[in-house]
Amino acid sequence: MNLDPIRIGLVSISDRASSGVYEDKGLPALRDWLEATLLNPIEWVSHLIADEQPVIEQTLKQLSNTEHCALILTTGGTGPSPRDVTPEATLAVADKVLPGFGEQMRAVSLQYVPTAILSRQVAVIRGSSLIINLPGQPKAIKETLDGVFGAVPYCLDLIGAPFIEVREGSVNVFRPKTK
């Protein structure tokens, strides 16, 4: 079966990585996980930006409206510090909020760290894009995506995105049987 390409937006949100204090490990971790999981060809649009709410909102709008990314993943800026504003920016550009993703990611993350409850991560629909916030610790990307990605393909089906398939032995995708 020929799978359509999927356009994916990646946004690493970190004051220190974006200013060169440390090397960004967010974008590579996101790419590695998605490349190891998805069978579709992937078209990437990546951004490394500071924890600035207007910049985050502008980036998300561009990825959704102009770049037409079906899936947009952010990493970083979900905690309680004053500079952590990713959820506020994501909610500000949302058409619909999907609270189940945040609930599930925090529940899954509690298996790894007791501080999982500090992440205020959200997932939303904007237009034909699904936007999901992930925590900033690079290792949290695999931990959370392993736990929630099973629901992503059907969510993308419902918003008119390309039909995506995953590699055998990666994540268990659930699509309800069609009537």
Ligand SMILES: Nc1ncnc2c1ncn2[C@@H]1O[C@H](COP(=O)(O)OP(=O)(O)OP(=O)(O)O)[C@@H](O)[C@H]1O
């Ligand atoms: N993009 C990244 N690349 C590499 N390591 C990161 C990145 N983002 C976060 N980390 C690591 O995870 C830790 C917690 O991430 P968090 O998002 O809370 O950072 P922060 O303290 O808000 O600072 P900053 O925004 O400057 O990354 C950081 O201290 C850093 O060690």
Ligand SMILES: Nc1nc2c(c(=O)[nH]1)N[C@H]1C(S)=C(S)[C@@H](COP(=O)(O)O)O[C@H]1N2
């Ligand atoms: N799976 C997972 N979730 C996690 C973590 C982690 O290491 N793994 N770190 C937690 C911590 S310590 C914080 S402060 C919050 C917010 O992180 P952020 O501000 O980097 O997004 O995510 C939490 N969620």
